[in-house]
Amino acid sequence: MSRLPETERPAGQAAGDGFNEVIHAPVRLRICATLDPVREVEFGTLLTVLGVSKSALSKHISVLADAGYVAQRRAVRDTRQRVWLSLTKSGRSAYRSHVAALHRILGEA
Structure with a gap:
């Protein structure tokens, strides 16, 4: 299956295999992992959990x-x-598809 380069896909769209470049960035992946099992999380709590600055967290949340x-x-x-x-x-x-894609990649390694 051919994958379009990220620049040729609409923003936020994952490759056909579920791998998602938007989510894959380490802080964004951790944000999604924190939010997945809960209904919602307060910004300050997420700051504490992730241990990043307010500005860094704000930028990553804006991308998501x-x-x-x-x-x-x-x-x-x-x-x-x-x-x-x-x-x-x-x-x-998208997060769950990305995690599944990572599992497939690791299974192939």
């Missing part, structure tokens, strides 16, 4: 959101605005 993989919900809690993050249906599907 632009691809349609992550949704953001803003809410006031304890008089402060909070951002809650969740995987969209397509994000969850």
Whole structure:
């Protein structure tokens, strides 16, 4: 099966084998892995879990959101605005397809 180079595929679209360059970046993969088993996670909690800076996390979340993989919900809690993050249906599907592709790659190694 031929794979189109990432530049020839629409942004966020995975290769036919499920491998997804948008999700594959280490921090984005960890974001998806954290969000997959839960309904949503607060931005500050994700900062703590991943141990990255606010700006780095924001940039990675923007990439995932632009691809349609992550949704953001803003809410006031304890008089402060909070951002809650969740995987969209397509994000969850793309993440799971990517993980399956990684398992296939490792199985072939």
